[in-house]
Amino acid sequence: MHLLSTPSNNVGQLNTSPNMALASLSQGGDEGSESSTVQVTELLRAIPGIDVLSRLIDIDPMTLSRAARIDYLSALERQSSWLQAAMQRAIVAVAGEEPSQAENMWTGIDESEREDVASALRLSGSTAQMRIDVARTLINHLPNVCSALAVGDISPAVATVIARESASAIRDGLSPLAIFSIEQKALSYAEFHTPAQVANNVRTALAKIAPEEFESAVTTATDARRVSCYRESDGMSTIVAILPAVDAQLVMAAIEALVIDSSDDARSMDMKRADALTQLATQVLQQSQSEVRPHRRPITINVTVDLPTLLGLAENPGQLAGYGAIPASLARSLASDAQWKRFITDPSTGALLDFGRESYEPPQALVDFLLARDRTCRFPGCRAPARLADIDHAQSWEEGGSTSAQNLGALCRRHHRLKTHGGWKLASKLDGSCTWTSPEGKEYFVPARDALEAV
Secondary structure: OOOOOOOOHHHHOOOOOHHHHHHHHHHHHHHHHHHHHHHHHHHHHHHOHHHHHHHHOOOHHOOOOOHHHHHHHHHHHHHHHHHHHHHHHHHHHOOOHHHHHHOHHHHHHHHHHHHHHHHHHOOOOHHHHHHHHHHHHHHHOOOOHHHHHOOOOOHHHHHHHHHHHHHHHOOOOOOOOHHHHHHHHHHHHHHOHHHHHHHHHHHHHHHHHHHHHHHHHHHHHHHHEEEEEEEOOOOOOEEEEOOOHHHHHHHHHHHHOOOOOOOOOOOOHHHHHHHHHHHHHHHHHHHHOOOOOHHHHOOOOEEEEHHHOOOOOOOOEEEEEOEEEOHHHHHHHHOOOOOOOOOOOOOOOOOOEEOOOOOOOHHHHHHHHHHHHEOOOOOOOOOOOOOOEEEEEEHHHHHHOOOOOOOEEOHHHHHHHHHHHOOOOEOOOOOOOEEEEEOOEEEEEEOOOEOOOOO
16 A cells, blocks of 8 residues: 555646736735735645646746745745656656566666666666666655655655665565654654755664664675766766775775875865876776777777867867867867877768778778767667777678668667667667667657767
8 A cells, every 4th residue: 555645636737827927916016926925835835736836836936025935945846746756656657566577688677667767758777777766665665755755745855865775675675664664764854854864864774773684785785886977067077986885995095195295286185186096097097008908999088179179270179088078278288199080070960971991890990980970879868988888780780781880880788788689679870870669669869979069
């Protein structure tokens, strides 16, 4: 039995006009503003639902007093919680209440379901899987958290951390009584604390209530250790390492060992630590470059820049593979100590046409062309770098597919297997664009990549 319930009103009936609402409020002057303030206070206390949301949308927050605007923001957040409660049920409806089982040795758990959610919501596969896991935990095991989310008592972020922190212990057989206790402690604690604090509270409660399950959860989490890179603005990126606590301390100790603290160094300690991490990675690559050669090429950092910018006649940004735009000055600086290859692109679309050089195994020139053209896996939303991907025949070699630029492209190993064994179909074009068709018949178009734009 699930305690999640939502009003019977149809969300599709929402049809308001912000301009009309603004005009109506403006005519009322101070009296209208005072009336709206009272209305916001009432709506903040109301149980979320389509009627409450419609009334909130009819109010222009710019006409409210400062205090009322804060209440308005809080009221909208409660509506967001209600919508997210419905979203959890929708995700489970698509992905199923329980994980699907691997059909053969080439597929994994939730292989097709994950891609359905990822493609529909324009998410990466890993993000879609996290959304599925959270939704299943909430719907199947945490009814009180679902109810609190549906009535706006907790935020979606709080519901997510409760689900994530308790998921492993639940999978390992945490008793219903223990689950209920975790829910009650977390919900009462959430009223005055942030999601991060709630997460710590849940971890502590699990360690006390079910120490064996907690230890099992730690073991399972260790198997999920990973390192990810996320693009930021202004030529920066964020590297996130999810490591066992002991390993994380070891990494930090290595970084700290390379930090040299001197009074004449203008760098901050954070800058020194960042530079030390880069120094460690540089040393490793210098030692192993001759041994590690993905796609027959040594490890490289690839930058694409147009010829006028390279010659100093323009200031167009360069494109750093795996990141995106970097300043023209930085691209020219990198060019001063680099090996360059000529690209020819379509002047109207920017799509890569020729790499400069013209069996089943593609020749090195064609491999180089495909890596430069695709840059990432060609599945919708996947950003796995092409340099670590497989070179795949869209139409298989056995079925008459040619080893050509039109029929070849980069696919990460998971999406390569999904295409070969998971029922997904791929139609490829010469410019690198392609159309995927899911086992359910849904089509997703992936356009060609402009060689001078981020992917």
